[in-house]
Amino acid sequence: MQDSAFVRLQLLPLFQGISKEELLRMLERAKFNFVTAEPGEILFESTTAATQLVYILSGTVTATRIYPEGLQVVETFDAPMLFQPECLFGPNPTWRHTLVATTDVQMLLISKQDTLNHLMDFLTFRLALLNYLCGATDKEQAFLMQRVETTLTGKLVNYLSRRVTTMSGRKIFKVSMKSLAMRLATSRLAISNCLRDLERTGALHVGRETITVNDFHQLRAPN
Numbered sequence: 658m659q660d661s662a663f664v665r666l667q668l669l670p671l672f673q674g675i676s677k678e679e680l681l682r683m684l685e686r687a688k689f690n691f692v693t694a695e696p697g698e699i700l701f702e703s704t705t706a707a708t709q710l711v712y713i714l715s716g717t718v719t720a721t722r723i724y725p726e727g728l729q730v731v732e733t734f735d736a737p738m739l740f741q742p743e744c745l746f747g748p749n750p751t752w753r754h755t756l757v758a759t760t761d762v763q764m765l766l767i768s769k770q771d772t773l774n775h776l777m778d779f780l781t782f783r784l785a786l787l788n789y790l791c792g793a794t795d796k797e798q799a800f801l802m803q804r805v806e807t808t809l810t811g812k813l814v815n816y817l818s819r820r821v822t823t824m825s826g827r828k829i830f831k832v833s834m835k836s837l838a839m840r841l842a843t844s845r846l847a848i849s850n851c852l853r854d855l856e857r858t859g860a861l862h863v864g865r866e867t868i869t870v871n872d873f874h875q876l877r878a879p880n
Contacts, residue, residue, distance in 0.1 A: 669712055669765075670739040671785040679779055686778075687771035692764050700756040700764070707744040707752050709766045713737060716762035720754035720822065726840060729831040730820050733759070741822075742786065743793045745769050754822075809851050812841050814876055817868070824873040833866045 663677050672680070691714075694700055701711070703722060713736045720732045744752050767776070776782050806812045821828050838845045852863050860876040862869045870876055
């Protein structure tokens with residue numbers, strides 16, 4: 658493997674801080690699968706078994722999740738990214754999102770078996786994975802500790818923000834005004850007025866049963 662490839666690996670989450678010598682030993686023990694995908698290709702589907710550690714090395718992908726209330730959330734991510742390693746563990750190790758390539762994509766796939774049986778033998782990797790999983794848990798706890806919003810704008814922003822994986826990147830929410838009004842215990846007109854006010858700030862765009870958020874940090878500003 659060329660030196661540039663080693664440097665590229667060392668920049669990825671979970672491999673940062675790992676020496677070239679350690680990476681060589683990892684490559685000897687675990688299989689690193691480099692695969693490509695074309696635009697529109699489904700990489701993984703939600704509710705299917707999560708059996709691989711997934712890195713998006715280049716390109717852009719969308720991750721789609723459908724919630725029980727019918728809300729559909731589409732998030733856009735650019736490489737490099739580590740895709741939901743927490744899904745590999747727990748009582749129900751399945752993907753939460755459907756992942757689709759929107760451009761030509763290159764991925765690194767490492768089987769769960771190789772991750773547990775070989776990569777976890779390396780202390781730096783093991784600590785990095787533990788740190789990542791703790792961060793994901795902290796995020797969930799932070800949502801539980803959020804203040805109770807009294808304004809409709811605050812309630813709406815909290816509802817949307819609790820259904821995305823990160824605050825960065827474009828988010829598309831496919832949902833009707835009626836459904837939002839039912840979830841937030843208000844009227845359809847109130848939801849429409851609230852979204853119109855937020856749209857004036859440039860934080861989002863409202864279409865036919867869609868809400869597009871380009872900057873979640875800006876969306877939170879009115880609160």
